[in-house]
Amino acid sequence: MTLHRRPFLLGAAALAAPAPLAAQGGWPSRPVRVIVPYAASGGTDILARAVGEALRPSLPQPIVVENRAGAAGVVGSEVVARAEPDGHTLLMVVSTHVMNRYHLPSMPFDPIRDFSPIAMLTRNTMVLVAGASQPFDSLRAMIEHAKRNPGRVGTGSTEALSSFIGQELARRAGVDMPDVAYRSGGQLMNDIVAGHLPTGWTSTVSAAPHMQTGRVRILAVSTGSRSAFFPEVPTAAEQGVAEFDLSGWVALLGPPRMDAALVAQIDGAVQRVFGDAAFQDRLRALGVERDFRPAPALLEAMQRDDRIWAAAAQAGHIRPQQ
Structure with missing residues (x-):
């Protein structure tokens, strides 16, 4: 504690x-x-x-x-x-x-x-983040990469909601993405930036300070509409995961x-x-x-x-x- x-x-x-x-x-x-x-x-x-x-x-x-x-x-x-x-x-x-x-x-x-x-x-809109060094730059590419590497693309979470979102996305996409639990969004983002964690679901608040570094990508938002903070980022539904809307x-x-x-x-x-x-x-x-x-x-x-x-x-x- x-x-x-x-x-x-x-x-x-x-x-x-x-x-x-x-x-x-x-x-x-x-x-x-x-x-x-x-x-x-x-x-x-x-x-x-x-x-x-x-x-x-x-x-x-x-x-x-x-x-x-x-x-x-x-x-x-x-x-x-x-x-x-x-x-x-x-x-x-x-x-x-x-x-x-x-x-x-x-x-x-x-x-x-x-x-x-x-x-x-x-x-609390959740965003799917990945390090810029990862071999995918979109949700579709991440899913394809996870299919080629079953069980090897972990997705970080900080509590039950982000864990559920990550596993629900994997379930709907038909891929195996192990949940990696963190104690805070700050710790999760540090590992995303360092390249230790392939992907993770976290809040816009945790992701925002890292977006100017060029070392983090946002692949999708969890809601049915785009986030006002990252309007260029498509939703999961726009990228083929139908009716995905969780916040x-x-x-x-x-x-x-x-x-x-x-x-x-x-x-x-x-x-x-x-x-x-x-x-x-x-x-x-x-x-x-x-x-x-x-x-x-x-x-x-x-x-x-x-x-x-x-x-x-x-x-x-x-x-x-x-």
Whole structure:
């Protein structure tokens, strides 16, 4: 388990500071911990730190981001599931938080019932990346190469969703591409750049910093439409994998049984940040696709995903790890 703890300090480049929020019910009366249950330098970690920095001027207490990686996000999520519902311990997760119940052999909590939804933050479009030194420069060429070299073209993933996307693509294309698990998108991208990993599925946030180096190619996006960040990259469907359309999200959750008024207060503070034009510019620069939705819409999305993954598990397309 890795632990990185760093408070955000207001620097010269910070966004214009609005007046501090009135502390309803004493929140926050101490530093607010945002648990990111994945390793540092990945897309969720980058987003959490950007949100924390943007929130800092409007709150009377600092935001502290903690990386509690392990067990596909379960280690850090359990910390929040067992925390006091006072708004001082929050969780930022990707949509595999819901999918994990079908991917892992067991979990110490219910991913929906044991958390309070606060807000959906972003859409998580996944991209298929490869090093420029690899002997293929398109999805079609990669599939042909994998057919000629069965089992020798690994595809990296960082959590259940990217693992599922990689294996679902391989299944539909009729190729054997072993899943290679990483703890963060940053680590995956480092191995892509170095040529140690042939391909990998990761977020636009993890891929974006490497695109100016000339050492990384994006072969496809996971969604049914092209990404605004990489409009020149065709979708998997455009390259012959029919009806391939998979994406995730990043959301803010709290411990179970949070007071509705407190949830609304936190939701409102985050919504003001996401409505700020300067912050939206920063998200675009990071490769983050804004998709802010309040708590009721987040709960609906979580429940919808649960139905989708339950059906995929029943069909045998998701199998619990042994």
